[in-house]
Amino acid sequence: MGLEKFKDRNVGIQQYKVVEHEAFPKSNAQKFARVMKRMVKGELFVGLWVTLRTMYQALFQDDMHTVKYPFEKLPISPRYRAIxxxxxxxxxxxxxxxxxxxxxxxxxxxxxxxxxxxxxxxxxxxxxxxxxxxxxxxxxxxxxxxxxxxxxxxxxxxxxxxxxxxxxxxxxxxxxxxxxxxQKEYPGFGAVSPNADDNIKKTPLAY
Amino acid sequence: MEQIAFYIFSVLTIGLFLVTVLSSNVLYAMTSLAAGMVIISGLFFLVGADFLGVVQLVVYVGAIMALYSFGMMFFDATKDIKEKNTNSYLVFALGGMIAVMFVVIFSAPVIGENIQATYFVTGATNPQAVGLILFTKYLIPFEVAAIMLLVAMIAGIILAGKKMDDSLTTRDENHEEDTTFGLKDEK
Amino acid sequence: MDAIIIETIIKAIIVLSVIAALAGFGTFIERKVLAFMQRRLGPMHVGPFGLLQLAADGIKLFTKEDIIPQHANRLIFMIAPIITAATAFIALAAVPLLPEFTLFGYTVHPIVADLNVGILFILGAMASGLYGPLLAGMAQANKWGIIGSARTAILFMSYEVVTGLSLLAPIMLVGSLSLIDFNNAQSGGIGEWMVWQQPLAFILFLIAGFAETNRTPFDLLEHEAEVVSGYATEYSGMRWGMFFIGEYANMITIGFMASLIFFGGFNDLGFIPGFLAIILKVSFFFFLMLWVRASWPHVRPDQLMWLCWKVLMPIALLNVLITGLVMMV
Known part of the structure; x- marks a missing residue:
């Protein structure tokens, strides 16, 4: 791994997408045009489609995110400090x-x-x-x-x-x-977690 | 059967309107007035004038009384109102005179024509009959009433719209940012 | 004479109990559908798939203390929820719920009161339903309640105009105010549905229906983020529950009206018998209301008024005008 990858600290434009939004309409004609455009474009139906798709995925594609806690438990990190x-x-x-x-x-x-x-x-x-x-x-x-x-x-x-x-x-x-x-050997609470490599990210500092 | 219902409805109407007049609590007065309007529509249903009953319900109960109550909202509705009676004799005399006047005005045509349904419409349902009479015999009063309502509406808009140019809620046009999201329509 | 009275009473009791139960069931369906649309499970633990959650909520509501605030107007505070629930069921009286059927050799008309001005009656009864939230808000001596009831008055009065005007065009085409006549006018299958002739009126009616039933894009009356719970802030127990039974009964009424006026009512639909067809249609409209609630954000109060008076009402008037012109020509 070369050093230049770490020197590239400009995190702002890498994975983020700039949302474009149109200018605020000034005249009444522009406002009317915007209302008409929004009415015809069907932006509202996009929202409806998103929720319906989510419902389909949750019901039929096993994408339910609820954890029934006392009966199901999520695994905790080996570094967790419990009893x-x-x-x-x-x-x-x-x-x-x-x-x-x-x-x-x-x-x-x-x-x-x-x-x-x-x-x-x-x-x-x-x-x-x-x-x-x-x-x-x-x-x-x-x-x-x-x-x-x-x-x-x-x-x-x-x-x-x-x-x-x-x-x-x-x-x-x-x-x-x-x-x-x-009995499992405890790696110690300062040990790195098993998936530490996946979690490494660049520090978002500009300098 | 219908007579019993009629008497029940009339007693209820008069009682509720009495509460409206005599109660010093805004909330009671308003509620009883609205309930009285509903019961008047019941009287219409009783004599078979379904359409008028429903119109009574929609217009008086749904719209006019709601407007009244919207006005009442600016008072503290849970408190009693202290009335200032400067001269109760004067109020009594004036009220009595007005009541007598109304009775004379309304009873004059009744006595004069002995109340007969002059314009019979046969072979039409309730709304159609109302429409036929309204647009033939009573066309001119109907149109006059419409023009009066129009005048009242224009006057209302002018009275309320005097200060519409400087709005309290939206910002100044010159300082409007280009990137305002949302649905701003009024200046 | 007596037979009609007894029959009407029986029908009224059946409609009241069935629709009240369905309204309670509606809360369960709403929680489930909203949960699925957010990848959650919803109520799961009371009974199979959480079905008995309904009974549990009912027991909870009935046994809760009925609190009346100290400075509230007791009488008005107590009758306000009853007005909401009662007007919702009174509106249902003029709705033909199912096609005629024969039971033990006796022909049953599943409509409590067959008025010839049915549509207007439903609109009028639902319009008087506004007194429930209105008086509730004014009687409870609470500023959130007052704001909630002010919003009620504004919202109901404005959107009644749109409901009435949007229904005027179909009424002109059919030439009757009875829902049964509407149903019979569309008896020729899908091609004769009113929605193909009056798509604009249908959209306007649906939008106004959402507003009149106080559903999500327009539920400013009890918008939790702005006015704590609006007109229902001080209510608890069964009085609070009655507001919701009324709201859900109104949702069912709007579903029936949309199905009967625009979507062919209880006529047979291909191989689907009539009673099943209307139940499916009403279920779809009920689902649509929940679906919209899961998808769309609220509007602001000024946007609400803007939408009503500057957009919907002119469009509705134009629609009536064009319909009239087309009928004249």
Whole structure:
């Protein structure tokens, strides 16, 4: 790709079509001519045809745009920051969290609480881990700071609740052991989206 | 049967017009006047003059009363009007005299000719009969009425159209942009 | 004598219930058609294809609180919606709805009152329908209501002129004011339809009909973007619903009038029997009103008056004049 393509910053005339409109009629004769022209030209029927075509497409060509939301859901971006998930190690099935406490430290809304102890192998074991989703602002710092990719953001975005404080415990967020094979590696919330190449556009700046 | 209906209609008409005169609320007066007009058209239907009844409905209810109410729109219709009666005796005397005068005017031809349908049209439907009489026997009054309406219309246009040149809604001609969309017709 | 009275009462009740139900059904059809034209589904969840949405809306309207504003004129406020609904159904009384048929050996004329001035009666009844929105707007002590009722008065009075004048030319050709005579005059198939002789009158009547039924290109009475809900701003519950039953009944009436006067009425159409033909025609006009609503924008109030007095009325007068000249020659 040559450099000149990026140097062409003049975005104004590339894909846009200039709509031509005639001058405002001055004399009465011109006005009358315009009325007659509009009457004969059938501009109104163009509008009727557009809606009828849309109706035909929607009914018979499967072009209905309604998403019946609670029953159908649109896919969300992998970068979306929804309810947290705790991942497991794929080989052993043990949870990835090493109890370092970085997520608790970095959390700017103080919603993560972690408590650990040493187990018999002198490894850190998570005894208590809760996230208060009433406070969480889904900034994603915990997932970013985690050295083990243990806490990530999942795709559960329907988080309405009847209480202001809504705690979630470690076991709820942890991948179930029988679903280990379907656990997906999270690319991280700073990762590019899968269709990023298609979405690249030139910045519309004139200089 | 028809007599019962006639009495019901007449009582209703008189009652509604009484409300019109006696009520101090614009909205009640207007509504009862319109309803009275509708019931008068009912009287026409009762005597078999379908065409006149419908014309009563279209003209009086649909057009004239609507114009009245359009005028009423500039008042606060939900409030009562405080009337200023300076001299109730004078009003009473004048009103009574006018009423007596009207009775005399309208009853004079009735007593004189003993009210007979002079011009019988046979073998024609209702609208045709009205048309035949209107354009033969009563042609001159009809045309005079038409000319009066024309005069009134021209006068109305002149009175209302004095200030039509400087419109409040459209902009000045000199500052009109070339690229105005839309349907501007008036200067 | 008594038989006629009983028959008329039965017919009136049937027309009232059927058309009121159809008017309610019309709201459902309108929502569906508008949704399809915007690539949406419309009501889907109450009953199959959302058909019971109608019942759900009815229950909602009936159980809603009937609010009357504090400074409103109670009596007028309460009777105004009834005027709208009543005049809409009174207008339907003079419309021949279906061809004559025989039921249990008794010939039924599906028209409540066979007046010989049927067209004028329908126009007059629909004209008095303007008192519904007018009084509603004036009684509710609300500035949007007042603006809405002012627009009602202007719109109805102006477009009545166009309706009357546009129908005058076909009336001159047929020589009768009865809709049944109109129907019989076009009994010779598609070639005899009035619309071929009077295309201009048909277009004018359709435009004025849209205005008189308060449909989209001219629905300034309750234009949400300008006057909150116009004359219906303060209404709730069944009183509000009655305005809409009246509006939809008027749409059906205009559909019947257009079919009977210009499109051959309930005469048999090829292999289609008469009663089906008129139902299809009326359905088409109903659909046309929804279609136009999905397609075209509103006009401004000044454009509305411009259209009526400077365009439609002169054309209608010319049409009457030319028709008269052609008939004389």
């Amino acid at each position: 947290h998930e705790m991942l497991r190690l794929l080989e052993s099935g043990h949870y990835r969290c090493i109890g370092c406490g970085l997520c608790e430290k970095i959390c700017i809304s103080d919603c993560i609480k972690i408590d650990t102890k040493y187990d018999e192998n002198q490894r850190k074991e998570v005894t208590e881990y809760t996230i208060n989703f009433g406070r969480c602002i889904f900034c994603g710092y915990c997932a970013e700071v985690c050295p083990e990719l243990a806490i990530v953001h999942g795709g559960r975005y329907e988080t309405s609740s009847q209480q202001r404080a809504s705690f979630s415990i470690f076991e709820d967020m942890l991948t179930p052991i029988d679903a280990l094979s379907s």
